[in-house]
Amino acid sequence: MTTRRIATRWTLGIVTLLALGLTHGAYVAAQMANAPATLQQISGKITAIDVQHGAVKLQPLTMGATPAPSAEQPTTFVVGEDTRISRGLKQAELEELKVGDHVKIDYAKQGGKNVAQAIIVQGSAAEEGAPRAEKAPSKTSLPEPGSPQRSPGR
Numbered sequence: 001m002t003t004r005r006i007a008t009r010w011t012l013g014i015v016t017l018l019a020l021g022l023t024h025g026a027y028v029a030a031q032m033a034n035a036p037a038t039l040q041q042i043s044g045k046i047t048a049i050d051v052q053h054g055a056v057k058l059q060p061l062t063m064g065a066t067p068a069p070s071a072e073q074p075t076t077f078v079v080g081e082d083t084r085i086s087r088g089l090k091q092a093e094l095e096e097l098k099v100g101d102h103v104k105i106d107y108a109k110q111g112g113k114n115v116a117q118a119i120i121v122q123g124s125a126a127e128e129g130a131p132r133a134e135k136a137p138s139k140t141s142l143p144e145p146g147s148p149q150r151s152p153g154r
Contacts, residue, residue, distance in 0.1 A: 039117060040107055040109075041106050041107075043102070044058040044060040044102070044103065045103075048099065049094070049097055055076055055077065055078055056077050057074045057076050058074060058075055077114045079116050082117070085118075087124075088121070098124065099125065101121050105119050
């Protein structure tokens with residue numbers, strides 16, 4: 001083989017590898033574009049509901065169910081037909097949510113919007129104002145300090 005033929009084969013080989021690499025890169029990019037968005041999760045208190053446009057505004061909460069710092073502004077989530085909404089073990093509709101409900105939202109960023117995949121009501125607005133039931137004293141409670149102790153059977 002002549003030097004010219006060897007150089008031509010090397011050139012063709014390199015061009016072929018480059019073409020395959022570019023094709024594979026385009027394939028991977030297309031797959032990533034079609035890949036489902038990563039789900040994120042947030043908990044908070046509903047501050048507004050727009051049933052007509054399918055949207056919920058949420059004030060994120062920090063641990064202890066206290067509002068997050070002012071840096072955490074209320075966030076709007078798109079609620080579509082595919083969004084699963086539940087209250088306890090029952091399926092619910094957007095119209096059943098109430099301002100003040102404590103919820104957990106699973107969502108994905110799609111086209112610059114927060115699209116809710118699931119909304120789980122963790123506590124209702126009505127429960128916030130309801131007084132808590134006090135625990136009744138148990139029969140096996142300890143006697144008050146300084147009080148006479150009774151022995152069983154007397």
